[in-house]
Amino acid sequence: MASPKKKLQGLVAATITPMTEHGEINFSVIGRYVDYLVEEQGVKNVFVNGTTGEGLSLSISERCQVAEEWVTKGRNKLDQIVIHVGALSLKESQELAQHAAEIGADGIAVIAPFFLKPWNKDVLINFLKEVAAAAPALPFYYYHIPALTGVKIRAEELLDGIQDKIPSFQGLKFSDTDLLDFGQCVDQNRQRQFAFLFGVDEQLLSALVMGATGAVGSFVFRDLSTLWSN
Numbered sequence: 689m690a691s692p693k694k695k696l697q698g699l700v701a702a703t704i705t706p707m708t709e710h711g712e713i714n715f716s717v718i719g720r721y722v723d724y725l726v727e728e729q730g731v732k733n734v735f736v737n738g739t740t741g742e743g744l745s746l747s748i749s750e751r752c753q754v755a756e757e758w759v760t761k762g763r764n765k766l767d768q769i770v771i772h773v774g775a776l777s778l779k780e781s782q783e784l785a786q787h788a789a790e791i792g793a794d795g796i797a798v799i800a801p802f803f804l805k806p807w808n809k810d811v812l813i814n815f816l817k818e819v820a821a822a823a824p825a826l827p828f829y830y831y832h833i834p835a836l837t838g839v840k841i842r843a844e845e846l847l848d849g850i851q852d853k854i855p856s857f858q859g860l861k862f863s864d865t866d867l868l869d870f871g872q873c874v875d876q877n878r879q880r881q882f883a884f885l886f887g888v889d890e891q892l893l894s895a896l897v898m899g900a901t902g903a904v905g906s907f908v909f910r911d912l913s914t915l916w917s918n
């Protein structure tokens with residue numbers, strides 16, 4: 689079973705993908721971006737190619753190159769680099785997951801397929817399971833973002849028994865305003881060491897009260913990082 693060097697917690701920066709004015713990825717920025725996060729914001733975990741990084745608008749090759757650059761530039765500076773590998777095509781998602789493992793990323797995250805959507809929990813779990821199996825040694829996080837995927841399967845339902853199907857499952861990135869669902873996820877999994885990462889910055893304080901172990905966000909950095917500093 690995959691087990692992260694240490695549990696993913698605290699602030700996780702959802703990184704943007706820097707572009708040039710000609711629409712090419714500006715790789716030269718990523719090294720400085722790492723230093724900015726670590727030195728100026730005190731943030732040592734990143735979530736790459738997610739919503740903020742516009743991963744789904746990049747080509748597979750671009751996603752791989754961005755992931756590689758973060759892993760290379762983040763080595764010995766960042767604690768954990770999680771790569772979002774969700775895609776509509778299962779094969780592409782598996783390819784990205786394998787690539788993340790090969791380059792030495794610390795974890796992968798996957799959203800639900802959002803065009804032809806999974807119509808129930810089992811269909812969604814089967815998709816996630818196939819992706820996770822492509823990188824079985826990497827901690828796996830489900831990225832729940834129903835407002836963008838249109839997949840409304842409650843996270844609490846999805847988590848029920850998930851490690852039986854996905855042994856590398858390590859946590860949830862919850863980007864939804866349904867705090868009842870979030871609270872039930874936390875409550876019903878108290879015996880497990882899952883990471884509960886909240887993804888709606890505006891509700892983070894409420895989510896912390898309910899048991900969030902961290903946050904993946906694009907706006908909150910320095911001011912809130914002290915919350916996890918003790």
Ligand SMILES: CC(=O)N[C@@H]([C@@H](O)[C@H](O)[C@H](O)CO)[C@@H](O)CC(=O)C(=O)O
Binds near residue numbers: 735887888889906
């Ligand atoms: C949809 C979206 O971009 N959500 C942001 C939030 O930080 C969001 O910008 C913030 O709550 C403001 O609405 C993060 O959760 C994004 C994120 O984790 C990601 O880039 O994958």
